[in-house]
Amino acid sequence: MDLQLYHYGTFPEGFHWGVLSSAYQVEGGWNADGKGPCVWDTFTQKPGNIPNNDNGDVACDSYNKIDADLYMLRALKVKTYRFSLSWSRIFPNGYKSSLNQKGVDYYNRLIDGLIANNIAPMVTLYHWDLPQALQNINGWDNPEMINIFNEYCDFCYATFGDRVKFWITFNEPQTIAWSGYGLGQIPPNVNQPGDAPYRVAHNLLKAHAQVYHTYDEKYRASQGGLVSISLNAEWAEPLDINVPREVVAADRALQFQLGWFAHPIFKNGDYPDAMKWQVGNKSELQGLTESRLPSFTDEDKAFIQGTADVFCINTYTTKVVHHVTSRLDIESYETDQDVEKDNADDSINTAVNEQKAVAWGLRRLLNWLKEEYGDPEIYITENGVATGTAITVDDTDRIFFLNTYIDEALKAHNLDGVRVKGYIASSLMDSFEWLKGYTVGYGLHYVNFKLSSRPRSPKRSAHLYFDIMNNNGFPLTEDVEMLYGHFPGGFMWSTASASYQVQSILTN
Secondary structure, three states: OOOOOOOOEEOOOOOEEEEEOOHHHHOOOOOHHHOOOEHHHHHHOOOOOOHHHOOOOOOOOHHHOHHHHHHHHHHHOOOEEEEEOOHHHHOOOOOHHHOOHHHHHHHHHHHHHHHHOOOEEEEEEEOOOOEHHHHOOOHHHOOOHHHHHHHHHHHHHHHHOOOOOEEEEEEOHHHHHHHHHOOOOOOOOOOOOOOHHHHHHHHHHHHHHHHHHHHHHHOHHHHOOEEEEEEEOOEEEEOOOOOHHHHHHHHHHHHHHHHHHHHHHHHHOOOOHHHHHHHHHHHHHOOOOOOOOOOOOHHHHHHHOOOOOOEEEEOOOEEEEEEOOOOOOOOOOOHHHOEEEEEOOOOEOOOOOOOOEOOHHHHHHHHHHHHHOOOOOEEEEEEEOOEEOOOOOOOHHHHHHHHHHHHHHHHHHHOOOOOEEEEEEEOOOOOOOHHHOOOEEOOOEEEOOOOOOOOEEEOHHHHHHHHHHHHOEEOOOOOOOOOOOOOOOOOOOOOOOOHHHHOOOOOO
16 A cells, blocks of 8 residues: 555545644633633643643633634535533532522524524533532542432533534543543543543543433433544554554554553443453552453443444544554553554644644544444544644645645545545644643644634634635546646657766876
8 A cells, every 4th residue: 555645536525624723721710790710710720730720711702702713614615513512611519509690691592593503513522621620529439429429411402402413422531531631631630540540431431421411311312413532543553464463453543542441332332352451450550459450340341332323533643553462560550551653754843842743644543433333434533733832824744744644535525435424624723732732733723822803813724724625635636637748749758967977087
């Protein structure tokens, strides 16, 4: 397979083109109109946690700029806008009893504005911004969160579900569990890599299943929407495809990152065998009486299995994976895997070191999803590239990224039969980029954060993405079609050289 070959063609009619944002990254208004604090407010407002002490207090000020956001979306002519609800804007202390009507009003205005412009809302219920009040009872490490989350989601379905037909329960549960509770990098900054991520993931899976069933039982018949979960993965390419141990290691890396959540939901209600074996075996060798990976009852498995209507994947990069034998004296989700990950040889640098661009990995990942999870309908719910602050609107890197990555998705659809149904570009505009603050941007629109009005300007990539969506892919046009034919008779074919380049006799 020629990785560099460009494929011309189009997606089918009705393909879901969209762009993305999330509440904490764009809204600002961190304490406006009764909103309660979330864990990211607490974390970013503490000096030293984010470069330049940046935070999301104002961000893109989308809380006060619905019209400006709708203007961008309307100009792009996107069909879908993926955004998230701020739990603590709707329920300031996390519970329904604290309902904040002004928060509800904001989302009603946004959703109504999207519908009026023929843009379908794709709504993420939880994009990392847990109400601080719920973190005070241990957040996702507390099984009580399952019912508390269900109360919140039930309210959102009832309030917005007449217009919202695509719900995403969690954004990147693997990131929540590992970066939040294992590495301790993102809020709530718990550093317990050996067991907390597994406990948290267990609760997240049960919470996801619960709110899926709530939609099924109470709202699906009348509202007719879809419910899924956005899982994150980087393609894992074996170091040597001819060495079985390396192929198994690459698969194991995917099972630990993606299968951790996808296997229970899309396969059999339980964790992948590779995870159960690795974590169980290491736990035993570490002298523990039971595995650090919790187990599901048969009832749990039946409850979790099949709780997504489509497959939603967030992906940015590819890693080359090989087998290692990790130390046993460290209890960690990372060492449990017995793999090491490196950058691919032909990866292209971006403004985020761990997200190098490797377009061909997307096609391989999509094919793996098709084979592993029984040919589901797949939505790419997040894909994009970071550029540094020196780049404002002339973002040639992003143009190259979008052209090549979307083309790989097109190859997967047209050549491999993967049922790719939608592509959501990350992101609508530059915004607060989590641990990177405002030092990088993923936006199709440039936002000038130095000005209080937060003006938005389309980048060159916005024009490109407009064209890709308008063309529904990359149709073969006359200007790119290969020209076949003959030169006239008597055409002179030749080769060339130059004396200095070929003569080997040096004169003194």
